Amino acid sequence: MYLLDNKVGLVTGGGVGIGRAICEAFAREGAKVIVADFNAETGQETVDIIKEAGGEAHFVCADVSNEEQVKAMIDAAITIFGRLDIACNSAAVSRGSGPIHEFERSVFDDTLEMCLTNTWLCLKHEVGAMLDSGKGGSIVNISSNSSLRGQPYNTAYAAAKSGVNVLTKSSAVEYGKKGIRINAVSPGVIRTPGIEKYFKEQPKLADALERSAAMSRIGEPSEVAEAVVFLCSDKASFITGQLLSVDGGAAVK
Numbered sequence: 001m002y003l004l005d006n007k008v009g010l011v012t013g014g015g016v017g018i019g020r021a022i023c024e025a026f027a028r029e030g031a032k033v034i035v036a037d038f039n040a041e042t043g044q045e046t047v048d049i050i051k052e053a054g055g056e057a058h059f060v061c062a063d064v065s066n067e068e069q070v071k072a073m074i075d076a077a078i079t080i081f082g083r084l085d086i087a088c089n090s091a092a093v094s095r096g097s098g099p100i101h102e103f104e105r106s107v108f109d110d111t112l113e114m115c116l117t118n119t120w121l122c123l124k125h126e127v128g129a130m131l132d133s134g135k136g137g138s139i140v141n142i143s144s145n146s147s148l149r150g151q152p153y154n155t156a157y158a159a160a161k162s163g164v165n166v167l168t169k170s171s172a173v174e175y176g177k178k179g180i181r182i183n184a185v186s187p188g189v190i191r192t193p194g195i196e197k198y199f200k201e202q203p204k205l206a207d208a209l210e211r212s213a214a215m216s217r218i219g220e221p222s223e224v225a226e227a228v229v230f231l232c233s234d235k236a237s238f239i240t241g242q243l244l245s246v247d248g249g250a251a252v253k
Protein backbone atom coordinates (compact mmCIF):
# COMPACT_ATOMS: atom_id res chain seq x y z
CA MET A 1 0.00 0.00 0.00
CA TYR A 2 1.50 3.32 -1.14
CA LEU A 3 0.49 6.86 -0.13
CA LEU A 4 -0.98 7.82 -3.53
CA ASP A 5 -2.31 4.47 -4.73
CA ASN A 6 -5.14 4.78 -7.30
CA LYS A 7 -4.70 8.53 -7.65
CA VAL A 8 -4.23 10.46 -10.88
CA GLY A 9 -1.77 13.34 -10.45
CA LEU A 10 -0.55 16.28 -12.49
CA VAL A 11 2.64 18.28 -11.98
CA THR A 12 3.41 21.50 -13.86
CA GLY A 13 7.05 22.34 -14.47
CA GLY A 14 7.79 18.61 -14.25
CA GLY A 15 10.76 18.75 -16.64
CA VAL A 16 13.56 19.52 -14.17
CA GLY A 17 14.43 20.37 -10.58
CA ILE A 18 11.73 20.39 -7.94
CA GLY A 19 8.92 19.61 -10.41
CA ARG A 20 10.72 16.51 -11.69
CA ALA A 21 11.34 15.30 -8.13
CA ILE A 22 7.61 15.72 -7.38
CA CYS A 23 6.68 13.72 -10.52
CA GLU A 24 9.04 10.93 -9.47
CA ALA A 25 7.72 10.91 -5.90
CA PHE A 26 4.06 10.84 -7.08
CA ALA A 27 4.83 7.85 -9.31
CA ARG A 28 6.84 6.03 -6.61
CA GLU A 29 3.84 6.41 -4.26
CA GLY A 30 1.53 4.77 -6.79
CA ALA A 31 -0.02 7.71 -8.69
CA LYS A 32 -0.41 7.85 -12.45
CA VAL A 33 1.30 11.09 -13.40
CA ILE A 34 0.75 13.74 -16.05
CA VAL A 35 4.10 15.52 -16.45
CA ALA A 36 3.42 19.01 -17.85
CA ASP A 37 6.09 21.42 -19.07
CA PHE A 38 6.72 23.77 -21.97
CA ASN A 39 10.09 22.10 -22.50
CA ALA A 40 9.18 18.92 -24.40
CA GLU A 41 12.67 17.40 -24.19
CA THR A 42 13.09 17.54 -20.41
CA GLY A 43 9.40 16.76 -19.79
CA GLN A 44 9.65 13.56 -21.85
CA GLU A 45 12.90 12.72 -20.00
CA THR A 46 10.99 12.82 -16.70
CA VAL A 47 8.39 10.42 -18.13
CA ASP A 48 11.17 8.07 -19.32
CA ILE A 49 12.78 8.10 -15.84
CA ILE A 50 9.43 7.21 -14.23
CA LYS A 51 8.69 4.44 -16.73
CA GLU A 52 12.17 2.95 -16.31
CA ALA A 53 11.48 2.77 -12.55
CA GLY A 54 8.21 0.90 -13.24
CA GLY A 55 5.80 3.84 -12.84
CA GLU A 56 3.07 5.21 -15.07
CA ALA A 57 3.41 8.68 -16.61
CA HIS A 58 2.50 10.70 -19.68
CA PHE A 59 3.98 13.97 -20.98
CA VAL A 60 1.78 16.92 -21.96
CA CYS A 61 3.44 19.95 -23.53
CA ALA A 62 1.80 23.12 -22.18
CA ASP A 63 2.69 26.69 -21.36
CA VAL A 64 0.69 27.13 -18.17
CA SER A 65 0.56 30.92 -18.55
CA ASN A 66 -1.76 30.35 -21.55
CA GLU A 67 -5.35 29.47 -20.61
CA GLU A 68 -6.12 27.49 -23.78
CA GLN A 69 -3.06 25.34 -23.17
CA VAL A 70 -3.96 24.87 -19.49
CA LYS A 71 -7.45 23.74 -20.48
CA ALA A 72 -5.99 21.34 -23.07
CA MET A 73 -3.57 19.99 -20.42
CA ILE A 74 -6.43 19.18 -18.03
CA ASP A 75 -8.53 17.70 -20.85
CA ALA A 76 -5.54 15.51 -21.76
CA ALA A 77 -5.26 14.27 -18.15
CA ILE A 78 -8.96 13.30 -18.17
CA THR A 79 -8.70 11.63 -21.58
CA ILE A 80 -5.54 9.68 -20.69
CA PHE A 81 -6.16 8.69 -17.07
CA GLY A 82 -9.93 9.31 -16.61
CA ARG A 83 -9.94 12.00 -13.89
CA LEU A 84 -7.74 14.26 -11.75
CA ASP A 85 -7.25 13.65 -8.00
CA ILE A 86 -4.07 15.53 -7.09
CA ALA A 87 -2.06 18.36 -8.65
CA CYS A 88 1.06 20.33 -7.92
CA ASN A 89 1.61 23.72 -9.55
CA SER A 90 5.39 24.05 -9.59
CA ALA A 91 6.11 25.83 -12.91
CA ALA A 92 7.48 29.34 -12.46
CA VAL A 93 10.01 31.65 -14.08
CA SER A 94 11.28 34.97 -12.77
CA ARG A 95 11.89 37.39 -15.63
CA GLY A 96 14.40 39.58 -13.84
CA SER A 97 15.61 41.39 -10.75
CA GLY A 98 16.93 44.86 -9.93
CA PRO A 99 16.06 48.12 -8.18
CA ILE A 100 12.41 49.13 -8.54
CA HIS A 101 13.16 52.58 -9.97
CA GLU A 102 15.05 50.98 -12.87
CA PHE A 103 12.69 48.04 -13.37
CA GLU A 104 10.79 47.71 -16.67
CA ARG A 105 7.05 47.31 -16.25
CA SER A 106 7.05 44.54 -18.88
CA VAL A 107 9.48 42.49 -16.73
CA PHE A 108 7.24 42.96 -13.68
CA ASP A 109 4.11 42.01 -15.65
CA ASP A 110 5.79 38.95 -17.23
CA THR A 111 7.04 37.72 -13.85
CA LEU A 112 3.55 38.00 -12.36
CA GLU A 113 2.14 36.14 -15.34
CA MET A 114 4.75 33.33 -15.13
CA CYS A 115 4.62 32.92 -11.32
CA LEU A 116 1.12 33.97 -10.18
CA THR A 117 -1.37 34.15 -13.07
CA ASN A 118 -0.20 30.73 -14.27
CA THR A 119 -0.92 29.26 -10.83
CA TRP A 120 -4.41 30.82 -10.83
CA LEU A 121 -5.10 29.42 -14.32
CA CYS A 122 -4.01 25.93 -13.28
CA LEU A 123 -6.08 26.12 -10.07
CA LYS A 124 -9.13 27.23 -12.06
CA HIS A 125 -9.03 24.25 -14.41
CA GLU A 126 -7.81 21.69 -11.85
CA VAL A 127 -10.63 22.60 -9.46
CA GLY A 128 -13.09 22.42 -12.38
CA ALA A 129 -11.98 18.85 -13.15
CA MET A 130 -12.18 17.86 -9.47
CA LEU A 131 -15.69 19.32 -9.14
CA ASP A 132 -16.72 17.36 -12.25
CA SER A 133 -15.44 14.10 -10.76
CA GLY A 134 -17.35 14.79 -7.51
CA LYS A 135 -14.57 13.02 -5.57
CA GLY A 136 -12.74 16.06 -4.19
CA GLY A 137 -8.98 16.33 -4.48
CA SER A 138 -5.82 17.95 -3.24
CA ILE A 139 -3.75 20.71 -4.85
CA VAL A 140 -0.36 22.03 -3.76
CA ASN A 141 1.03 25.31 -5.07
CA ILE A 142 4.78 25.84 -4.91
CA SER A 143 5.51 29.20 -3.33
CA SER A 144 8.92 30.42 -2.11
CA ASN A 145 10.55 31.71 1.04
CA SER A 146 11.02 34.90 -1.01
CA SER A 147 7.34 35.57 -0.24
CA LEU A 148 7.86 35.65 3.52
CA ARG A 149 9.90 38.79 4.13
CA GLY A 150 11.31 41.82 2.32
CA GLN A 151 13.22 40.80 -0.81
CA PRO A 152 15.16 43.81 -2.09
CA TYR A 153 15.79 43.70 -5.87
CA ASN A 154 13.63 40.58 -6.22
CA THR A 155 10.34 42.41 -5.85
CA ALA A 156 8.38 41.04 -8.81
CA TYR A 157 9.07 37.39 -7.91
CA ALA A 158 8.49 38.03 -4.19
CA ALA A 159 5.18 39.82 -4.86
CA ALA A 160 4.06 37.05 -7.22
CA LYS A 161 4.84 34.32 -4.69
CA SER A 162 3.07 36.25 -1.87
CA GLY A 163 0.11 36.30 -4.26
CA VAL A 164 0.38 32.51 -4.51
CA ASN A 165 0.12 32.29 -0.71
CA VAL A 166 -3.10 34.33 -0.52
CA LEU A 167 -4.49 32.56 -3.59
CA THR A 168 -3.90 29.28 -1.75
CA LYS A 169 -5.73 30.41 1.40
CA SER A 170 -8.62 32.01 -0.51
CA SER A 171 -9.19 29.02 -2.79
CA ALA A 172 -8.95 26.63 0.19
CA VAL A 173 -11.88 28.49 1.76
CA GLU A 174 -13.85 28.52 -1.51
CA TYR A 175 -13.57 24.76 -2.11
CA GLY A 176 -13.23 23.24 1.38
CA LYS A 177 -16.88 22.22 1.47
CA LYS A 178 -16.46 20.44 -1.86
CA GLY A 179 -13.70 18.23 -0.45
CA ILE A 180 -10.91 19.94 -2.36
CA ARG A 181 -7.89 20.75 -0.16
CA ILE A 182 -5.48 23.44 -1.36
CA ASN A 183 -2.12 24.06 0.32
CA ALA A 184 1.23 25.61 -0.55
CA VAL A 185 4.82 24.53 0.03
CA SER A 186 7.46 27.21 0.43
CA PRO A 187 10.96 25.95 -0.44
CA GLY A 188 14.10 27.60 0.89
CA VAL A 189 17.22 27.28 -1.26
CA ILE A 190 17.07 23.95 -3.10
CA ARG A 191 19.78 22.20 -5.12
CA THR A 192 18.27 22.42 -8.62
CA PRO A 193 20.38 22.69 -11.81
CA GLY A 194 19.63 26.44 -11.92
CA ILE A 195 20.79 26.99 -8.32
CA GLU A 196 23.94 24.88 -8.85
CA LYS A 197 24.90 26.99 -11.87
CA TYR A 198 24.29 30.19 -9.86
CA PHE A 199 26.38 28.85 -6.93
CA LYS A 200 29.31 28.09 -9.26
CA GLU A 201 29.21 31.67 -10.55
CA GLN A 202 28.82 33.18 -7.04
CA PRO A 203 30.59 30.92 -4.51
CA LYS A 204 30.53 33.53 -1.70
CA LEU A 205 26.79 33.94 -2.04
CA ALA A 206 26.45 30.15 -2.01
CA ASP A 207 28.17 30.01 1.40
CA ALA A 208 25.92 32.75 2.78
CA LEU A 209 22.78 31.04 1.49
CA GLU A 210 23.82 27.71 2.99
CA ARG A 211 24.37 29.37 6.36
CA SER A 212 21.00 31.15 6.17
CA ALA A 213 19.20 27.92 7.06
CA ALA A 214 19.09 26.81 10.70
CA MET A 215 20.35 23.46 9.41
CA SER A 216 23.22 25.24 7.60
CA ARG A 217 22.77 23.53 4.27
CA ILE A 218 20.65 23.80 1.14
CA GLY A 219 17.81 21.37 0.48
CA GLU A 220 17.34 18.61 -2.07
CA PRO A 221 14.43 18.60 -4.57
CA SER A 222 13.33 15.24 -3.11
CA GLU A 223 12.87 16.89 0.32
CA VAL A 224 10.35 19.33 -1.20
CA ALA A 225 8.69 16.45 -3.05
CA GLU A 226 8.11 14.48 0.18
CA ALA A 227 6.17 17.41 1.67
CA VAL A 228 4.03 17.66 -1.48
CA VAL A 229 3.32 13.91 -1.39
CA PHE A 230 2.22 14.18 2.25
CA LEU A 231 -0.11 17.12 1.55
CA CYS A 232 -1.62 15.34 -1.46
CA SER A 233 -2.13 12.10 0.46
CA ASP A 234 -5.04 11.10 2.68
CA LYS A 235 -2.63 11.43 5.66
CA ALA A 236 -3.26 15.20 5.32
CA SER A 237 -7.05 14.79 5.12
CA PHE A 238 -7.81 17.69 7.53
CA ILE A 239 -5.12 20.10 6.30
CA THR A 240 -6.06 22.90 3.94
CA GLY A 241 -5.10 26.54 3.34
CA GLN A 242 -1.63 26.05 4.88
CA LEU A 243 1.81 27.24 3.82
CA LEU A 244 4.48 24.70 4.75
CA SER A 245 8.11 25.87 4.60
CA VAL A 246 10.61 23.24 3.50
CA ASP A 247 13.74 25.24 4.18
CA GLY A 248 15.89 23.71 6.93
CA GLY A 249 14.56 26.38 9.29
CA ALA A 250 15.60 29.42 7.20
CA ALA A 251 12.26 31.18 7.72
CA VAL A 252 12.44 30.99 11.50
CA LYS A 253 16.09 32.02 11.86
Ligand SMILES: NC(=O)c1ccc[n+]([C@@H]2O[C@H](COP(=O)([O-])OP(=O)(O)OC[C@H]3O[C@@H](n4cnc5c(N)ncnc54)[C@H](O)[C@@H]3O)[C@@H](O)[C@H]2O)c1
Residues within 6 Å of the ligand: 012, 013, 014, 015, 016, 017, 018, 019, 036, 037, 038, 039, 042, 062, 063, 064, 065, 089, 090, 091, 092, 093, 114, 118, 142, 143, 144, 145, 146, 186, 187, 188, 189, 190, 191, 192, 193, 194, 195
Ligand atom coordinates in the same frame (compact mmCIF):
# COMPACT_ATOMS: atom_id res chain seq x y z
N1 LIG B 1 15.15 26.10 -6.60
C1 LIG B 1 14.92 26.80 -5.50
O1 LIG B 1 15.82 27.02 -4.67
C2 LIG B 1 13.54 27.33 -5.22
C3 LIG B 1 13.33 28.06 -4.04
C4 LIG B 1 12.07 28.53 -3.76
C5 LIG B 1 11.01 28.29 -4.63
N2 LIG B 1 11.24 27.61 -5.77
C6 LIG B 1 10.07 27.35 -6.64
O2 LIG B 1 9.99 25.97 -6.91
C7 LIG B 1 9.43 25.76 -8.22
C8 LIG B 1 10.37 24.93 -9.05
O3 LIG B 1 11.62 25.59 -9.06
P1 LIG B 1 12.91 24.99 -9.77
O4 LIG B 1 14.07 25.70 -9.19
O5 LIG B 1 12.87 23.51 -9.79
O6 LIG B 1 12.67 25.61 -11.23
P2 LIG B 1 13.41 25.33 -12.58
O7 LIG B 1 13.59 26.65 -13.25
O8 LIG B 1 14.60 24.46 -12.38
O9 LIG B 1 12.29 24.51 -13.37
C9 LIG B 1 11.08 25.08 -13.70
C10 LIG B 1 10.39 24.14 -14.68
O10 LIG B 1 9.14 24.72 -15.02
C11 LIG B 1 9.01 24.81 -16.42
N3 LIG B 1 8.17 25.97 -16.68
C12 LIG B 1 8.40 27.25 -16.29
N4 LIG B 1 7.38 28.04 -16.69
C13 LIG B 1 6.51 27.24 -17.36
C14 LIG B 1 5.27 27.47 -18.00
N5 LIG B 1 4.73 28.69 -18.09
N6 LIG B 1 4.63 26.43 -18.56
C15 LIG B 1 5.17 25.19 -18.48
N7 LIG B 1 6.34 24.90 -17.90
C16 LIG B 1 7.00 25.93 -17.34
C17 LIG B 1 10.43 24.91 -16.96
O11 LIG B 1 10.54 24.47 -18.29
C18 LIG B 1 11.17 23.99 -16.00
O12 LIG B 1 11.08 22.63 -16.41
C19 LIG B 1 9.17 27.17 -8.78
O13 LIG B 1 7.84 27.52 -8.49
C20 LIG B 1 10.13 28.04 -7.99
O14 LIG B 1 9.70 29.38 -7.93
C21 LIG B 1 12.47 27.13 -6.10
